[in-house]
Amino acid sequence: MARFVRTFTKRLCIILNAVIAGLFLVACVNAWLHPSKWWFFSLLGLGFPVLLIMLVCFLVFWLMLRSKWAVLSALVLLLGLANIRVFLGLHFATSFKPEKPKGALRVLTWNVHWFDEHNKKNKLRKDYRKNMIAFIKEQNADILCFQEFLELGKSFAYSNTNAIVQLNYPYYYRVIDYGQASGGRFQAGVAIFSRFPIVDTQRVLYPSTENVRAAESLIGVDVQVNGKRIRVYTTHLQSVLFQKNDYRNLEIIKSADDSMVTASRSIIKKLKKGYAARGFQADVVRNKLDSCPYPEVVCGDFNDVPNSYTYFRIKGNRQDVFVRKGSGIGRSFTAVSPTLRIDYILADKAFDVLQYNRFLVPWSDHYPVVADLKLAEE
Structure with a gap:
């Protein structure tokens, strides 16, 4: 027996x-x-x-x-x-130093989740915006890339654009993916702020599919860094567009509730649409990167994990700064799962990756990611 x-x-x-x-x-x-x-x-x-x-x-x-x-x-x-x-990042022995190495270009990317606007329905909310602006100032980055960047219109004193400009970022390129361009009270999209002069800009709009809200644009800026021209891109690829009810459905699935089958169908349907849209958007991004004549950096919220088609398609032969200098699993999204690294900085091989850090701050549903880069000596 x-x-x-x-x-x-x-x-x-x-x-x-x-x-x-x-x-x-x-x-x-x-x-x-x-x-x-x-x-x-x-x-x-x-x-x-x-x-x-x-x-x-x-x-x-x-x-x-x-x-x-x-x-x-x-x-x-x-x-x-x-x-x-x-x-998995394997650089456990390295630590991020706040002081920039000599000649380094510091890039910060962050999905700021409209700053405080998503929290206004919460009566107990704190003023996250002030903390976020203070944090951005403290990082002393040269290039700032934002997703879900909100501007409440030029007539409002409560201007996020002006707040960032006053941190010594006089050059910027901001596009409106949602809202009204002239005099609108709500303008949201991606934005890039720079301490270096911006000599050129470009924007690519993703097509909307099946009446689903499109992602935020792919935008790029050309800047002169130490006499050399580089291009920095940022984008926000298609979100799954989970609502509160979808997060409740996830809890139903986890707890094996009687309505688990119905909840699963709702979640899978949204995931399927999101994956398909991001696949086509990743193709667009890759084509733009491959045609770029200058050393480029692409960063942003890809809404997909590292073992996805989206990630590998965009990455190509570029360097993932987390892989080069990070440790652990690098979670960058605060909800759903502790394994979701969906915010990236990918650098052309013309750059040396000097440092990487992800900051566990509680003010957005994404964590900011920072990297120090340097154009390799010829």
């Missing part, structure tokens, strides 16, 4: 290990499959961290038993190394 139990348990573990290995490989492959056709693989990619942990556990389990089945997990982990590498 005891022998039967041992044999059955071992075979069950082998089957489970094989299933997990297969799902892990599919989650890795999704990085190269366009989500407009292979959206289910993209959904599976969200489970990449869990699958990775389970594979590592199986590897340790088989090694402890000195079993040949350890080879299965080891081989699969080796095949998924490219995905693991962009998921």
Whole structure:
């Protein structure tokens, strides 16, 4: 009897290990499959961290038993190394220094979530805007890239644009993706502020699909840095557009409520549309980057995880500053899951990546990301 139990348990573990290995490989492959056709693989990619942990556990389990089945997990982990590498930062011994290295270009990207406007319905809210402006000043960045940047119209003294300009950022390019251009009380979009003169600008609008609100634009500015021209892009790719009810649905799914099937359908439908839209937007961004004649930096809220088609498509052969200098998993979105790194700074190989940091501040639903870059010596 005891022998039967041992044999059955071992075979069950082998089957489970094989299933997990297969799902892990599919989650890795999704990085190269366009989500407009292979959206289910993209959904599976969200489970990449869990699958990775389970594979590592199986590897340790088989090694402890000195079993040949350890080879299965080891081989699969080796095949998924490219995905693991962009998921996990290994520079635990490095620390971010507030002082910029000599000749460095400091870039900050942050989805500021309209500053205080999203909190106005909360009667107990604090004045986050003041804290956010003070934080931005403290970082002493040369280039600021913002998503969900709100301006309440030129006639209002409560101007976020003026507040940033007064921090010694006299040059900026801000576009209105939502709101009225002339005299409107509500103007929101992406923005880039610079301490270097902006010599040229460009904007790309993403097409709206299926009556779903489009993402914020892709914008770029050309600046002269130490006598050399570089281009900085920022963008905010398609959001899943979760509402409060969707977050409640996620809780229903987690708690296995009776209405879990209905909740799951609602969530999956929105995720499917979001993945497809971001896939096409990533193609647009990649084409712009590849045609850029200058060393470029692209940053922003991609609304997708590192093992996604969106990330790998935009990244190409560019440097992910988190991979180069970061540690841990680099979570940048505060809601839903602790594994969501969806805000990025990707730099042309013409730059040396000197420093990286992500600041765990509570004033937006995204954490700001900062990097120090330097044009490599020719």
